Amino acid sequence: MTLTLSSAKKLQGRIIIPLALATGQLAIVRQFWPQLGDAIGTFLALVALLCALNGTLNIVRLGRRMLGLYALGYVLLFAFFMVALGGAPHRALMFSVVALFFCALFHMGFLVGYVIIVVVAYFVFPFHALPVLVTLSIFYTLVMQVRRVARHADNYLLTAFFLVSFLLVLVVFFPLLHFMVQRTPQDLAKAFFAADALGSDVREAIWRSIVTSSISTGIAVVLGLPLAYVLVRADFRGKSILDVALDVPILIPAPIVGIALIMFVGGSTDLGLAVKRAGESLAALFGGANSPAGSAFANIRFEGSALGIIFAQVIVSAPFFIRSAMTGIRGVDPRLENVARTLGAGPLKTFALITLPLAVRGVFSGAILCWARAISEWGSIQLIAYRPLTGPTLIYDLYQAKGGAPGPSATVAILMALICLGIFIVLHVVGSRLIWRRG
Amino acid sequence: MLKLQNVTRKIGNFSLIDISLDAGKGDYVIILGPTGCGKTMLLETIAGIGRVDAGTISIAGRDVSAVPPEKRDIGFVYQRSMLFPHHTVEGNIRWGMRLRRLPADEQQRRIDKLAGILGIGPLLGRDVRNLSGGESQKVALARALAIEPPILLLDEPLAPLDPPAREAMRGEILKIHRELAATILHVTHDQVTARVLGRKVGVMERGRIRQFGTAGDVFERPNSEFVARFIGIENVYSGLARTSAEGSEITAGGIRLKSSSTLSGGVGLCISPEMIQLAPGKQLANVLDGSVREVADRGSVFRVSIDVNGVPFTAHVSRCEYEQNRFGIGATVRFGFDADKVHSFKLDGA
Numbered sequence: 001m002t003l004t005l006s007s008a009k010k011l012q013g014r015i016i017i018p019l020a021l022a023t024g025q026l027a028i029v030r031q032f033w034p035q036l037g038d039a040i041g042t043f044l045a046l047v048a049l050l051c052a053l054n055g056t057l058n059i060v061r062l063g064r065r066m067l068g069l070y071a072l073g074y075v076l077l078f079a080f081f082m083v084a085l086g087g088a089p090h091r092a093l094m095f096s097v098v099a100l101f102f103c104a105l106f107h108m109g110f111l112v113g114y115v116i117i118v119v120v121a122y123f124v125f126p127f128h129a130l131p132v133l134v135t136l137s138i139f140y141t142l143v144m145q146v147r148r149v150a151r152h153a154d155n156y157l158l159t160a161f162f163l164v165s166f167l168l169v170l171v172v173f174f175p176l177l178h179f180m181v182q183r184t185p186q187d188l189a190k191a192f193f194a195a196d197a198l199g200s201d202v203r204e205a206i207w208r209s210i211v212t213s214s215i216s217t218g219i220a221v222v223l224g225l226p227l228a229y230v231l232v233r234a235d236f237r238g239k240s241i242l243d244v245a246l247d248v249p250i251l252i253p254a255p256i257v258g259i260a261l262i263m264f265v266g267g268s269t270d271l272g273l274a275v276k277r278a279g280e281s282l283a284a285l286f287g288g289a290n291s292p293a294g295s296a297f298a299n300i301r302f303e304g305s306a307l308g309i310i311f312a313q314v315i316v317s318a319p320f321f322i323r324s325a326m327t328g329i330r331g332v333d334p335r336l337e338n339v340a341r342t343l344g345a346g347p348l349k350t351f352a353l354i355t356l357p358l359a360v361r362g363v364f365s366g367a368i369l370c371w372a373r374a375i376s377e378w379g380s381i382q383l384i385a386y387r388p389l390t391g392p393t394l395i396y397d398l399y400q401a402k403g404g405a406p407g408p409s410a411t412v413a414i415l416m417a418l419i420c421l422g423i424f425i426v427l428h429v430v431g432s433r434l435i436w437r438r439g
Numbered sequence: 440m441l442k443l444q445n446v447t448r449k450i451g452n453f454s455l456i457d458i459s460l461d462a463g464k465g466d467y468v469i470i471l472g473p474t475g476c477g478k479t480m481l482l483e484t485i486a487g488i489g490r491v492d493a494g495t496i497s498i499a500g501r502d503v504s505a506v507p508p509e510k511r512d513i514g515f516v517y518q519r520s521m522l523f524p525h526h527t528v529e530g531n532i533r534w535g536m537r538l539r540r541l542p543a544d545e546q547q548r549r550i551d552k553l554a555g556i557l558g559i560g561p562l563l564g565r566d567v568r569n570l571s572g573g574e575s576q577k578v579a580l581a582r583a584l585a586i587e588p589p590i591l592l593l594d595e596p597l598a599p600l601d602p603p604a605r606e607a608m609r610g611e612i613l614k615i616h617r618e619l620a621a622t623i624l625h626v627t628h629d630q631v632t633a634r635v636l637g638r639k640v641g642v643m644e645r646g647r648i649r650q651f652g653t654a655g656d657v658f659e660r661p662n663s664e665f666v667a668r669f670i671g672i673e674n675v676y677s678g679l680a681r682t683s684a685e686g687s688e689i690t691a692g693g694i695r696l697k698s699s700s701t702l703s704g705g706v707g708l709c710i711s712p713e714m715i716q717l718a719p720g721k722q723l724a725n726v727l728d729g730s731v732r733e734v735a736d737r738g739s740v741f742r743v744s745i746d747v748n749g750v751p752f753t754a755h756v757s758r759c760e761y762e763q764n765r766f767g768i769g770a771t772v773r774f775g776f777d778a779d780k781v782h783s784f785k786l787d788g789a
Contacts, residue, residue, distance in 0.1 A: 343582070
């Protein structure tokens with residue numbers, strides 16, 4: 001390997017220029033920020049050297065224009081931290097970290113945007129750093145996506161629609177996002193693990209929400225799957241009426257469901273009393289209301305109990321499962337079922353071995369949706385069963401107790417939202433993994 | 440082996456009407472008909488997917504009209520192969536055998552045998568979603584055959600294939616028919632497939648079987664204008680037949696033709712375009728002069744339209760014959776056909 005004279009010169013230039021720049025910066029820092037001392041000054045010079053080398057050694061790939069932008073970015077960062085923010089020692093160190101990030105990420109242009117967002121969030125809005133960081137990052141990500149769509153799809157309508165949808169996304173998610181970052185993780189952990197009465201209320205309510213909505217989903221799946229199959233595969237009189245009726249629970253306001261339940265199975269209705277009597281006679285069979293087995297039966301009722309909560313949840317959430325399961329089943333060609341029949345499978349085996357595995361996407365996402373709807377139900381539950389408390393009723397309770405100020409209710413609300421979101425995401429990931437493998 | 444008697448079934452506003460046919464052991468039956476004539480519905484009815492409204496279906500002498508499909512022992516292959524997308528090729532072929540709890544070595548033996556006959560050995564581990572059309576059809580065929588059904592129903596399995604794959608698949612099906620001695624009922628709209636494969640042929644129109652008989656019967660002696668036209672006979676006329684001792688003479692559109700048919704009175708008649716000779720060398724019973732209206736290259740043959748005093752005739756001429764004569768449009772040609780090529784049938788509704 002021999003270097004020609006000119007390439008050797010070029011290489012020297014690529015090393016000498018950064019050295020000169022770093023030395024220049026060292027001199028400037030010593031002149032204008034004497035309080036930083038030689039140690040920090042030298043450290044900043046080393047950072048400058050690294051950044052400059054990163055630019056000059058990559059000049060072939062970057063091109064002159066990008067190199068200019070890169071240098072400008074560095075100068076702006078320097079000006080921001082050292083001039084605008086005053087250049088105290090901790091600012092100087094912060095500058096070095098950000099500058100190194102900047103230099104590492106510069107090759108991936110869009111990542112620089114995130115560096116700038118971090119800088120803006122933490123140094124311009126230090127008191128709202130987290131919400132600003134999240135909202136700006138999402139905004140920026142979406143803007144980059146719009147650019148991508150605009151560049152790749154040679155279709156202005158697609159770009160225009162994307163911009164419109166982007167507006168909707170902002171309207172829908174920003175209030176929630178803003179809300180989610182109102183508490184620090186420490187606040188949330190403290191509220192969840194608190195040893196006081198509120199802490200145990202919070203844990204119990206959230207746990208109760210998870211358990212009841214899981215049971216409701218189970219009921220919706222067991223009873224709804226056959227209904228979905230019948231609605232897709234069979235033709236019968238009244239099918240269209242049943243089909244429309246499925247949407248009624250989605251349509252009517254939740255308190256109506258609650259009042260309807262109170263009038264149907266409430267403590268003072270005939271059915272409510274019958275349930276109570278049946279429970280008492282069962283309790284007598286199992287050793288009286290004071291025995292452990294008997295007491296469970298003695299207290300059977302819908303109003304003000306987990307049973308009532310589940311009843312309300314099933315009503316409002318089952319239609320979501322049925323709709324989604326129907327979509328899944330509709331996607332399975334009935335001829336596949338016919339082939340399975342001719343190969344020797346009876347109707348039940350055909351359903352279990354062909355229809356269900358092939359409709360699993362719709363069925364599974366329907367179950368997740370159903371679960372999500374059940375856990376988010378509040379309006380009807382607070383009427384039929386204000387206690388025992390579920391997550392949403394507890395949040396409402398706390399909110400009312402504070403005379404309408406968010407306070408602790410917001411902490412619990414964020415906690416609940418994060419837990420639900422976590423479970424939701426885990427279920428989706430697990431589900432899509434499962435479904436990918438099976439096809 | 441398989442016998443349908445007066446089978447009638449209505450779904451929505453479509454009906455199968457009074458269908459009767461029978462297939463002996465080892466027969467290859469083709470049901471030929473245009474799209475939408477009820478062929479698939481007929482096969483599904485035989486397989487037991489839905490009950491008949493009237494009539495009986497019997498297999499090996501046993502009435503199965505009320506037996507569910509899983510107990511009928513019938514192999515079924517749809518036009519679109521309908522492989523189970525959540526199983527591999529091998530999983531698909533094993534599916535029916537697993538349900539029947541066949542011993543593992545027997546399953547393996549059948550898979551090896553079918554893979555050998557159909558040449559799908561290398562595909563066994565593959566995902567069915569990555570197969571070509573021809574490969575899918577072979578796998579669907581193997582899946583249906585793995586349960587060794589005495590009767591195999593094929594619903595246009597060749598229709599989605601490109602011509603070379605179709606040609607190859609026809610060969611595979613014939614091979615299977617020979618080696619496994621299964622009774623096959625195959626529906627198609629393609630008369631070439633019908634001619635190549637069919638021993639018995641039925642022609643369907645709007646839910647009815649218009650003619651059912653041996654391949655020779657149907658292709659040489661169609662019983663109606665619909666059948667004649669559907670099997671590709673373009674020269675169909677109606678005329679008046681007079682029968683005498685030496686055969687009959689039919690007058691159609693002012694042209695007198697000698698025929699060996701024995702019907703008399705108002706008849707329909709047809710002449711296969713392949714049976715018409717241009718510039719005939721030897722003496723034929725019917726010789727006509729006409730002018731060439733159109734010549735179309737159909738690949739293996741040239742289709743020549745000839746006008747005889749306003750009556751159109753179509754002849755199929757081999758490429759070799761065409762090279763020799765080079766009929767120009769408007770040229771006068773002499774053509775002829777023997778008396779036994781003029782087939783007559785009773786007119787519809789007569």
